Amino acid sequence: MASRIADTPEEWEVTATSTPFQGNKTGVRTDRVVMPDGSVVSRDYQTHPGSVAILALDDQDHVLVLSQYRHPVREKLWEIPAGLLDVPGENPLAAAERELYEEAHVKAEDWRVLVDVYTSPGGTDEAVRIFLARQLSEVEGERFEVSEEEAEMELARVPLEELVRGALAGQLHNNCLVVGCLALSAALSSGGGLGALRPAQAPWPARPFEPM
Secondary structure (H helix, E strand, O other), X not given: OOOOOOOOOOOOOEEEEEEEEEXXXXXXXXXXXXXXXXXXXEEEEEEOOOEEEEEEEOOOOEEEEEEEEEHHHOEEEEEOOEEEOOOOOOOHHHHHHHHHHHHHOEEEEEEEEEEEEEOOOOOEXXXXXXXXXXXXXXXXXOOOOOOHHHHHOEEEEEEHHHHHHHHXXXXXXXXXXXXXXXXXXXXXXXXXXXXXXXXXXXXXOOOOOOOX
């Protein structure tokens, strides 16, 4: 049964827009937005192509995680594999398969949509689709060559329950890991189980794509 509480599309009038900064992948945009009382205010936010993340669950209910240095927060965070949607209109499942291979040298036979989120809708338009990947196996051949922060990544497989406890204890902070693990725990305890999750090619209005 669908929830009666659901987000709805809405777009307030924008009288002017500018891009004070544009980086390689993301930028900063300033919009002049008309408020309900007729006043006009400025809203600054980061523009973002969107991302995918993968909660890869093995046959022992262990989650594949990696530790990576994140300079803005000055911490080495435990995360799940993730990456940008580098090409406009890119199929998110194809991007997720690529990221799982590049970061973990793993492939999966069973894919489902776990949850879709906006990471920080008051400050960025970034949308993330978190997939559940199962029936894992190592990819044959040489590993993908990594560099910069990714060159120092540490991989591990951790029980789902341990990750949930770590998130609730304030020991794990990566949003995709926390949201993904809590969503999976909720799905496992629900009446429909994992079979109730959406298919991997489910529509994603925040980042429309062509099916594979």
